[in-house]
Amino acid sequence: xxxxxxxxxxxxxxxxxxxxxxxGPDILKHVDLELTGGKVYGILGPxxxxxxxxxxxxxxxxxxxxxxxxxxxxxxxxxxxREIAKRVAMVPQDFQxxxxxxxxxxxxxxxxxxxxxxxxxxxxxxxxxxxxxxxxDILALSHRPVTMLSGGEKQRVAAAxxxxxxxxxxxxxxxxxxxxxxxxxxxxxxxxxxxxxxNLTVVAAVHDINLATPFCDQFIFLHKGKVAxxxxxxxxxxxxxxxxxxxxxxxxxxxxxxxxxxxxxRMGGCPETGDMMGADTIGPQGEDTHA
Amino acid sequence: MILMFLLLVAVVVSAHMGFMKIxxxxxxxxxxxxxxxxxxxxxxxxxxxVVADIRLPRIMAAVLVGGxxxxxxxxxxxILLNPLADPYTLGIxxxxxxxxxxxxxxxxxxxxxxxxxxxxxxxxxxxxxxxxLVLALASGGSARLSSTSLILSGVIVSSILSAAIGFLKFLAxxxxxIIIFWLMGSLSGASWDNILMLGPAAMAGMCVALFYSRDxxxxxxxxxxxxxxxxxxxxxxxxxxxxCSLLTALCVAVSGIIGFVGLIVPHMLRYVAGPDNRWLIxxxxxxxxxxxxxxDTVTRAVLPVEVPIGVLTALIGGPVFCWIFRKRQxxxxxxx
Numbered sequence: 001x002x003x004x005x006x007x008x009x010x011x012x013x014x015x016x017x018x019x020x021x022x023x024g025p026d027i028l029k030h031v032d033l034e035l036t037g038g039k040v041y042g043i044l045g046p047x048x049x050x051x052x053x054x055x056x057x058x059x060x061x062x063x064x065x066x067x068x069x070x071x072x073x074x075x076x077x078x079x080x081x082r083e084i085a086k087r088v089a090m091v092p093q094d095f096q097x098x099x100x101x102x103x104x105x106x107x108x109x110x111x112x113x114x115x116x117x118x119x120x121x122x123x124x125x126x127x128x129x130x131x132x133x134x135x136x137d138i139l140a141l142s143h144r145p146v147t148m149l150s151g152g153e154k155q156r157v158a159a160a161x162x163x164x165x166x167x168x169x170x171x172x173x174x175x176x177x178x179x180x181x182x183x184x185x186x187x188x189x190x191x192x193x194x195x196x197x198x199n200l201t202v203v204a205a206v207h208d209i210n211l212a213t214p215f216c217d218q219f220i221f222l223h224k225g226k227v228a229x230x231x232x233x234x235x236x237x238x239x240x241x242x243x244x245x246x247x248x249x250x251x252x253x254x255x256x257x258x259x260x261x262x263x264x265x266r267m268g269g270c271p272e273t274g275d276m277m278g279a280d281t282i283g284p285q286g287e288d289t290h291a
Numbered sequence: 292m293i294l295m296f297l298l299l300v301a302v303v304v305s306a307h308m309g310f311m312k313i314x315x316x317x318x319x320x321x322x323x324x325x326x327x328x329x330x331x332x333x334x335x336x337x338x339x340x341v342v343a344d345i346r347l348p349r350i351m352a353a354v355l356v357g358g359x360x361x362x363x364x365x366x367x368x369x370i371l372l373n374p375l376a377d378p379y380t381l382g383i384x385x386x387x388x389x390x391x392x393x394x395x396x397x398x399x400x401x402x403x404x405x406x407x408x409x410x411x412x413x414x415x416x417x418x419x420x421x422x423x424l425v426l427a428l429a430s431g432g433s434a435r436l437s438s439t440s441l442i443l444s445g446v447i448v449s450s451i452l453s454a455a456i457g458f459l460k461f462l463a464x465x466x467x468x469i470i471i472f473w474l475m476g477s478l479s480g481a482s483w484d485n486i487l488m489l490g491p492a493a494m495a496g497m498c499v500a501l502f503y504s505r506d507x508x509x510x511x512x513x514x515x516x517x518x519x520x521x522x523x524x525x526x527x528x529x530x531x532x533x534x535c536s537l538l539t540a541l542c543v544a545v546s547g548i549i550g551f552v553g554l555i556v557p558h559m560l561r562y563v564a565g566p567d568n569r570w571l572i573x574x575x576x577x578x579x580x581x582x583x584x585x586x587d588t589v590t591r592a593v594l595p596v597e598v599p600i601g602v603l604t605a606l607i608g609g610p611v612f613c614w615i616f617r618k619r620q621x622x623x624x625x626x627x
Contacts, residue, residue, distance in 0.1 A: 059519055085521025096513040098372045099566035105508075112509050113521030117502070165520065 011037045011169060011201045012058055016067035018225075019053055027053045029225040030067070037168070040195060040202040042216035042233075044209060046246055049222040051205035052093075055171045058203060059088045072168070085113035089162035091175040095154040100145035103138055104129070106157050110165035125164075132163045135190050152183035159187050163194055170195065172204035176211070184208075188215050209237070214260040221245060234261050294577040301584050302354065306346045308592040313338050322347075344483075352481030352489070353587040353600075354580040356542045357552055359493045361579020363535040364553020365560075365571050366500050369507040370531050374558065374615060375442050378418075378539040379550030379608075382449040386421025387414035387543035388473040389452045392459045399466045411488065415540035422536050424448055476547035476601020478587050485545045493576075496538040500572045503527060507568040549601045551608020552579050558615060 014033040020026045028050045035041060043051045056062040057069050060076045069076045076084065089110065097106060111125050121129070133139045136156045141149070146157060155175060162170055170191065176184035192215055195202045206212040212219070212233075219236045221229040223245045229236045242250035248265050255262035306318045320334055321342045364377040378384045390413035428444040456474065460467050472480070509522045517524050542549070556579045557571060564570045583600070586607075590598045 056515075061515060061518055080521075081518055081523050082521035085519060088519070090516070090519040092513075092516055092519075096516065098511045098513075099369075099374075099561070101508070101511065101566050105567065106512075109509055109512065109520060112505065117505065 009037050011035050011072060013070040014057070014067065015070070017057060017064045017069060018066040019050075019057060019062060019064050026065075027225055028057070028064075031225075031227055033220070033227060033230075035201060035203065037201050038195075038199045039217045040192065040215060041204065041218045041220055042212040043203065043205045043220045043222060044207075044212060045222035045228070049245075050225045051222055052173055054222065055090070055173050055203065055205055058169075059090055059171055060084050082113045085165065087167040088169045088171060089166035090171045090173060091155075091158050091162045093174045093177060095146075095158040097146045100147045102143050103146055103149070103157055104133070104142040106146045107133055107138075107160045107164060110161040110163070113165065129160075129164050132160045132194075135194070136160045136163075136187070152179050155179055155183065156187060159191060163191070166198075166200055169201040169203065172202065172206075174205050174207055177207050181211075184211060209263050210258075213237070213262065214258055237261050237263060294574060294581065298354070298577045298581050298584070301581055301588075302350055305350050305353075305584055305588040305592075306342055308588060309341075309346065311338075311341055313342060318342055348483050348486055349478050349481045349587070349591070350584060351486045352478050352545055353584040355486065355489045355493050356478065356546045356549060357583025358576035358580035359489070359496065359538050359542050360549065360552040361556035361575040361582070362493075362497055362500055362553075362572055363538050364579075365557040365568065365575045366507065366531050366535050367553065368557055369568050369571075370510060370528055371441060372511060372513070373441055374619070375554070375612070377551065377553035378535070378542075379548065380442055380445050380554060380612070382421050382425050382445040382452065383418045383536055383539050384543055384548045384550060385449045385452040385456075387418040387540040388548050389421075389456055389459070390414040390417025390540070391473050391544055391547075392456050392463075392470045393417070395466060395469050396459045396462050399463050411541050411544040414544045415537055418536040418540040418543070419533060421448055421452065422532060426532075472599075473543070473547040474601075475599035476549040476604070477599045478546050479591075479597070481545055489541050489545055492538065492541050496534055497572070497576060499534050500531070501569070503531060504569040504572050507531075508566075511566070547599075547601055549583070550605050551612065552583055552604055554615075555608055555611050556582060558611075 012033070012035040014031050017028060017031045017033075018026050019028045027048075031054070043054060045051055053062065057064055058071075058076075060069075060071075060079065060081070063077055071079065071084070072087075101109075107129050108121060111121055111129070115121060115125070130139065133142070136159055138153065138156050138160060141153060141157075146154065149157065155178070159175065162172075172191070176187055179187070188211070191202065194200065204212070204216070206215075216233060218231065219229065219233050220227060221236065221241065228245055229241055237252045239250055239252060242248065242252070242263065242265075246265075248267055250266075251264045252261055253264070254260075303315060303318055303322070306322075307313055307315050317334060317338055321339055324334075324339075325343055325347070360378060367376040367378065367381065368374050391410050394409050394413045425441070425444045425448050428448065429441040453474075456470065460470050463470055506517075506522045506527050509517045509520050510524065510527070512520065514524055556575050560571055560574050560578055564574055583604070586603055587600050590600055590603055
């Protein structure tokens with residue numbers, strides 16, 4: 001952990017990165033990006049804007065069709081899968097497990113790239129697994145088969161697996177998008193705490209802007225395969241940007257309850273009176289138009 | 292441990308049973324003789340021949356074929372993330388049988404091919420070819436393999452192959468009996484030569500499977516996640532699929548098609564030992580060996596007529612396959 005006191009170093013540097021699947025259209029177009037260590041980045045943007053693709057490029061799951069992805073000063077293609085896995089962990093959108101491994105076994109899989117082939121976990125590693133499971137409140141489920149878990153429990157297992165794995169960085173691919181607000185917040189809080197404690201760089205693709213704002217240091221807005229905006233949430237979140245990217249009317253305001261900038265949305269182009277007032281407004285309106 | 296002990300007991304009991312009952316004590320003496328290499332302290336030479344030259348090769352073949360098929364089944368299920376996969380349901384056994392039948396037909400047509408090498412070689416070519424064909428058909432270009440399309444492709448390719456084997460049977464004319472042997476599966480033709488070929492190969496294959504057993508566990512998280520956990524999934528797939536095709540081909544070369552051993556054994560073991568492949572692979576060898584040896588002993592010594600072993604395993608395995616399939620369908624229903 002020589003990186004501990006040097007959090008300003010560059011972890012990822014993307015130069016002119018483009019990507020497309022097969023002969024399909026470009027999903028990312030000439031992206032230049034520099035991500036520094038120890039920060040929490042949120043990748044935002046509408047469906048199909050390239051959020052997941054960008055994450056896959058960062059961990060070497062995809063190779064860019066043009067340009068270069070550099071990780072800790074070296075091209076990411078020059079690492080073996082295992083070397084990347086020692087440093088970068090991913091929390092997928094859906095936790096999958098085809099056979100009935102127990103929760104503990106599933107979390108221990110995060111140590112796979114670190115442990116030599118025929119040795120078992122060291123006492124420190126067992127302690128690490130225990131600590132992370134404790135923090136994510138799944139210690140009591142240790143011996144439960146993962147196939148029997150609820151959606152929220154599964155995502156906590158996935159988060160635990162990634163946290164015991166990550167050496168330098170953690171990628172979250174809409175890791176909480178299928179969860180209710182309680183489970184989303186609890187996972188994000190634990191991730192954020194460990195990221196700060198262990199100086200992890202976090203890159204999270206997130207759908208819900210208001211959920212991401214208190215969680216992230218920096219926002220990266222993607223729009224049609226390009227970086228539309230980059231910077232701290234308070235600076236980046238503007239009416240114009242949100243309208244341009246999502247095509248909706250937005251109001252950005254400071255919420256004292258969450259002490260973070262907050263966004264309210266409404267469909268663009270609707271008449272003032274026709275917005276989301278609920279069913280009881282329909283009656284008088286109907287009369288008005290009738291008259 | 293218990294499995295190994297049971298297996299040893301089964302070997303001795305099986306050698307004792309048969310048309311000619313040979314006392315267990317004599318069986319033990321003969322095995323001790325064979326192992327130590329110095330022959331005979333006054334054992335009846337007829338008994339010696341029956342045990343050492345007829346029963347033991349067949350017993351050893353049952354042990355090796357059963358064990359190897361079970362290990363292959365475990366590996367196929369783990370790597371294809373598919374609890375219905377085994378050398379038989381994927382059509383790989385049929386491919387190997389097609390290769391082996393081809394050798395017989397070529398011999399009938401006058402080509403002098405040495406049995407001991409060409410049969411396994413052609414069986415291997417047939418097995419690997421079939422495997423890649425089935426995988427290509429099932430994936431349709433994408434990397435994801437759904438359970439249903441995989442089994443469906445296996446069935447389609449198998450049925451084409453059985454038509455092709457039918458044609459070979461027609462060509463083989465009077466030699467047709469030998470080809471029927473491949474189709475039904477039987478251990479009665481096993482010789483010590485077969486054992487010497489299959490034994491080391493089975494051990495080597497087992498080592499390869501064990502070497503990658505933890506990676507196989509990681510595979511169960513799905514292709515992408517497995518890569519982010521540091522597993523080179525493409526290399527792992529190729530190495531293990533080719534290894535298992537080779538092992539299947541060798542088994543088929545010795546015993547013909549014996550289905551469902553590789554399907555049932557991993558399933559039973561998962562209930563007992565959990566899904567960890569490090570244990571499953573170690574345990575599936577003795578368990579598969581025990582299963583096939585018992586089944587073969589039943590057909591050889593208990594039943595009044597000798598039923599081909601492949602027919603027997605299919606009769607037992609088929610319903611188990613139905614049960615697993617049904618159970619999975621219901622799991623999907625409750626999940627969605």
